[in-house]
Amino acid sequence: MQIIKNIKKNSIILISITTIILILLLKDDYQEIIRNLVSMNILCIIIAAFFFFLSIFFKALTNYLTINNKKKISIIEAFKHEVIIQFFNGITPFSSGGQPMEIYMMTKHNISIVEATNISIQTFIFYQVALVIYGILAVCYNYFFQIFPNSVLLSKLVLLGFFINSLVAILLFIFVISKTITNKIATFLIKMLSRTKLIKNPDDKIDFLSKKLDEFHQCARLIKQRKGLFTKGVILNLISLTFLYIVPLLIVYSLNDYSSLTPLKTLTTSAYVLLIGSFVPIPGASGGIEFGFLSFYGNFIKKNILYSVLIVWRFITYYLGIIIGAITFCLEKKVK
Numbered sequence: 001m002q003i004i005k006n007i008k009k010n011s012i013i014l015i016s017i018t019t020i021i022l023i024l025l026l027k028d029d030y031q032e033i034i035r036n037l038v039s040m041n042i043l044c045i046i047i048a049a050f051f052f053f054l055s056i057f058f059k060a061l062t063n064y065l066t067i068n069n070k071k072k073i074s075i076i077e078a079f080k081h082e083v084i085i086q087f088f089n090g091i092t093p094f095s096s097g098g099q100p101m102e103i104y105m106m107t108k109h110n111i112s113i114v115e116a117t118n119i120s121i122q123t124f125i126f127y128q129v130a131l132v133i134y135g136i137l138a139v140c141y142n143y144f145f146q147i148f149p150n151s152v153l154l155s156k157l158v159l160l161g162f163f164i165n166s167l168v169a170i171l172l173f174i175f176v177i178s179k180t181i182t183n184k185i186a187t188f189l190i191k192m193l194s195r196t197k198l199i200k201n202p203d204d205k206i207d208f209l210s211k212k213l214d215e216f217h218q219c220a221r222l223i224k225q226r227k228g229l230f231t232k233g234v235i236l237n238l239i240s241l242t243f244l245y246i247v248p249l250l251i252v253y254s255l256n257d258y259s260s261l262t263p264l265k266t267l268t269t270s271a272y273v274l275l276i277g278s279f280v281p282i283p284g285a286s287g288g289i290e291f292g293f294l295s296f297y298g299n300f301i302k303k304n305i306l307y308s309v310l311i312v313w314r315f316i317t318y319y320l321g322i323i324i325g326a327i328t329f330c331l332e333k334k335v336k
Helices: 002-026 031-039 042-067 077-092 096-106 113-145 151-175 180-194 202-224 229-245 249-252 261-276 286-295 303-335
Strands: none
Touching: 031 180, 031 303, 042 077, 042 229, 042 249, 042 303, 077 096, 077 303, 096 113, 113 229, 113 261, 151 180, 151 261, 151 286, 180 202, 180 286, 229 249, 229 261, 249 261, 249 303, 261 286, 286 303
């Protein structure tokens, strides 16, 4: 029941923010925006949506390879899981709802919760590393070619997003690799929480957590022995991000505009937008990610079509995932 309440609460927040954003976008020249939306080439839009689902597929392929047990899960089931994760990521702040659901779904395939947690953390590390690599490439490309005008605010926001994502990747990597450091951090946190009376019997909690961490690191050692998994995971996530990042180019093409953007500009700009959106504490980074899109893509796309492109891009890369994920989740729940 608590999960349902949280879903309803976050959905209300999301709908409210979306309504406000649409009003702000449409208030100046809604007729021109609607004309642009109606005149878009439907084939380009379908290809853009297909690229979005290809992005999901390559993330699912990463999970499938990390699980490494075809008897427990198939690539189709892994893809289905990833689609459902889109829904839970989309309605929770910082996309925090996807991983618990991913772990839960894996346990339904006779994967232990410790192993499922380990797999989830591994795949998240692959994604974070790929995100950081793309961020580095985007910053370097802009440094050498100066495709964006200097803006102190935007520069600080991009650097903040880059720092946060890099820090998350490093901390998770340490968590998986070093049992000693993980134990020290966990012990410190439990003792701190016990002082605030949020945790009782801290010594019992520390012993229990120590046993679970032993199980966790045993699984981590097994995965580390699989040479090439880290490289494969990062490469697959880079491919996934490439399909996701190139979507705005196809939407601009749908308006018969073939000169405003190039593939490299699109990939660089999308990387900047996602870096800004990564630390906005609202479901879907709503508000922040639209601001980043308008700020960066506004350097290349004419204002009279920029808002139209934003609306379609946001629908394909965010709301479409939520809708399909919610339907898939409901059908799965009904079947089981």
